[in-house]
Amino acid sequence: MPDISFPSAIAAYKASARQAGDIVPHEVGAAAANPAGDTSSFAGMVRQAMHTSVQTMEHGERMSMQGIAGQADARDVVLAVNSAELTLQTMVAIRDKVVSAYDTIMRMPL
Amino acid sequence: MDELSKSQRIAVAGMKVQAERLRVVAQNLANAESVGQRPGEQPYRRKLITFESALDRELGAESVRVRRVKEDMTPFPKDLDPSHPAADADGYVMKPNVNPLIEIMDMQEAQRSYEANMSTISVAREMSQRTLELLR
Numbered sequence: 001m002p003d004i005s006f007p008s009a010i011a012a013y014k015a016s017a018r019q020a021g022d023i024v025p026h027e028v029g030a031a032a033a034n035p036a037g038d039t040s041s042f043a044g045m046v047r048q049a050m051h052t053s054v055q056t057m058e059h060g061e062r063m064s065m066q067g068i069a070g071q072a073d074a075r076d077v078v079l080a081v082n083s084a085e086l087t088l089q090t091m092v093a094i095r096d097k098v099v100s101a102y103d104t105i106m107r108m109p110l
Numbered sequence: 111m112d113e114l115s116k117s118q119r120i121a122v123a124g125m126k127v128q129a130e131r132l133r134v135v136a137q138n139l140a141n142a143e144s145v146g147q148r149p150g151e152q153p154y155r156r157k158l159i160t161f162e163s164a165l166d167r168e169l170g171a172e173s174v175r176v177r178r179v180k181e182d183m184t185p186f187p188k189d190l191d192p193s194h195p196a197a198d199a200d201g202y203v204m205k206p207n208v209n210p211l212i213e214i215m216d217m218q219e220a221q222r223s224y225e226a227n228m229s230t231i232s233v234a235r236e237m238s239q240r241t242l243e244l245l246r
Contacts, residue, residue, distance in 0.1 A: 082235060096245075
């Protein structure tokens with residue numbers, strides 16, 4: 001069975017974002033010198049958004065683990081898991097939007 | 111951080127103080143019969159919890175926290191029980207100044223307040239999810 005846990009999905013998104021970041025600046029040419037965290041390029045913005053999302057997800061996982069071990073406050077666990085869930089939903093919704101936009105462009109008759 | 115997440119954070123703070131309030135109520139109720147062992151020794155004194163608003167700089171909003179847990183200084187009621195080891199010369203024993211009825215009411219209030227904060231969380235959560243659905 002393929003590994004479809006949250007962190008691996010996030011890692012996959014992150015990797016694709018990184019690849020996109022590698023590709024896009026080369027195509028833009030002038031933007032190739034942009035540092036990794038630059039928010040002026042689209043790829044940089046995506047990467048930064050991904051990074052914060054991953055942090056939120058990791059926090060959610062860490063809190064759930066502590067909750068299971070009985071070390072964390074139940075309310076903090078709920079809050080962290082809640083925001084992790086919302087972050088994932090946001091990410092998926094935006095990804096779907098981007099993919100469908102790309103799809104529309106690809107299906108454009110030339 | 112967006113406003114809806116902030117609302118959730120503040121509601122969680124509210125839930126935490128209400129949980130602490132319930133802890134104090136539990137302590138009072140459990141010790142409602144805790145008396146001294148020798149004459150003149152004081153019984154359990156009822157605890158009172160007070161809250162205060164606190165500016166959360168990270169959120170930029172007023173959160174809530176426990177101010178302090180203090181002691182209720184009302185006098186102890188006395189029961190006539192000459193055979194008790196803590197009875198004074200007249201045969202009276204000092205009982206804790208805990209009124210179970212008041213504690214039950216306090217417990218109800220803590221429960222309602224906790225539920226109100228939970229509603230805030232679920233409403234904030236639903237609002238953000240419904241907003242996201244606009245993207246679909």
